[in-house]
Amino acid sequence: MPIIINNLSHNYTQFGLQSISAIQNINVCINEGDFIGILGHTGSGKSTFVQHLNGLLLGTSGDVTVDGLKIDANKANLKTIRNNIGLVFQYPENQLFEETIYKDIAFGPTNMGLDKADVDVRVCEAMEMVGLDFDKFASLSPFEISGGQMRRVAIAGVIAMHPKYLVLDEPTAGLDPKGRNAIMEMIWNLHKNKDVTVVMVSHNMDEISKYANKLFVFNRGEIVQQGSPKEIFSNQEKLNELGLDVPQIVELAQKLKQNGIDIESGIFTMDEMIHQLKNILQVNND
Numbered sequence: 001m002p003i004i005i006n007n008l009s010h011n012y013t014q015f016g017l018q019s020i021s022a023i024q025n026i027n028v029c030i031n032e033g034d035f036i037g038i039l040g041h042t043g044s045g046k047s048t049f050v051q052h053l054n055g056l057l058l059g060t061s062g063d064v065t066v067d068g069l070k071i072d073a074n075k076a077n078l079k080t081i082r083n084n085i086g087l088v089f090q091y092p093e094n095q096l097f098e099e100t101i102y103k104d105i106a107f108g109p110t111n112m113g114l115d116k117a118d119v120d121v122r123v124c125e126a127m128e129m130v131g132l133d134f135d136k137f138a139s140l141s142p143f144e145i146s147g148g149q150m151r152r153v154a155i156a157g158v159i160a161m162h163p164k165y166l167v168l169d170e171p172t173a174g175l176d177p178k179g180r181n182a183i184m185e186m187i188w189n190l191h192k193n194k195d196v197t198v199v200m201v202s203h204n205m206d207e208i209s210k211y212a213n214k215l216f217v218f219n220r221g222e223i224v225q226q227g228s229p230k231e232i233f234s235n236q237e238k239l240n241e242l243g244l245d246v247p248q249i250v251e252l253a254q255k256l257k258q259n260g261i262d263i264e265s266g267i268f269t270m271d272e273m274i275h276q277l278k279n280i281l282q283v284n285n286d
Helices: 046-050 077-086 101-111 116-129 147-159 176-194 205-211 229-233 237-240 248-258 272-283
Strands: 003-014 020-028 037-039 062-066 069-071 085-088 167-168 197-201 215-219 224-229
Touching: 020 046, 020 224, 037 046, 037 205, 046 167, 046 197, 046 224, 062 176, 069 077, 077 085, 077 197, 101 116, 101 147, 116 147, 116 176, 147 167, 147 176, 167 176, 176 197, 176 205, 197 205, 205 248, 205 272, 215 229, 224 229, 248 272
Parallel strands: 037 197, 037 215, 085 167, 167 197
Antiparallel strands: 003 020, 003 062, 062 069, 215 224
């Protein structure tokens, strides 16, 4: 079953007086198996939106329904929903607090009421999924490892709860290219191999174009565009008006065309570009 967002709006109260609209009239559906990319300039409502998906924030109006369960003020369904939707904040390593990596990852499963044997299994599985060797890392403090490894520990803590949906707010922010690639490949493997539906906020158009099957573009608290990466990135002028860029591959394709190289339209990933250039070289050689 999908996540259905119906006429969702959220207003913040500033200084107890002024009401400020953060998101307004959001109507979208997130289907099982989707990899959703959330785009928009800073302050456009992206983070506010994703915090409604597991009830961390409640809408001022409208509603969110997860697998047939509505998130509402009485919070009757909240525990079930939060067990199914894992939310990873931006810079999640800042929320690490336990004395060992094992204990940090075990925190969520333990609070779910699982016995120690099941918790052990989940911690081992989660560490393996994020590329951290259990024997090497489990007993270490999360504060004596690298920033990229801390990010993995934080994500492992969410994965260990076996969420059906994984919501991530800028999961590669602040990482170097190697760290970004490792985190994105990890998320992709969870999506493909564990059937986890992913909703990801990102400013990185190259990541989004490579992994997402559907994009929601936010501006001033509203979703102003939604569609496939090809549909969204084909309208560069509209994205530029919203203060957003296109993937670097799109810009490269345009420059190649300007220099007389016959690149097909609709190329948005490195793999597509390499395939195109190989075909052009083969034709020229023939």
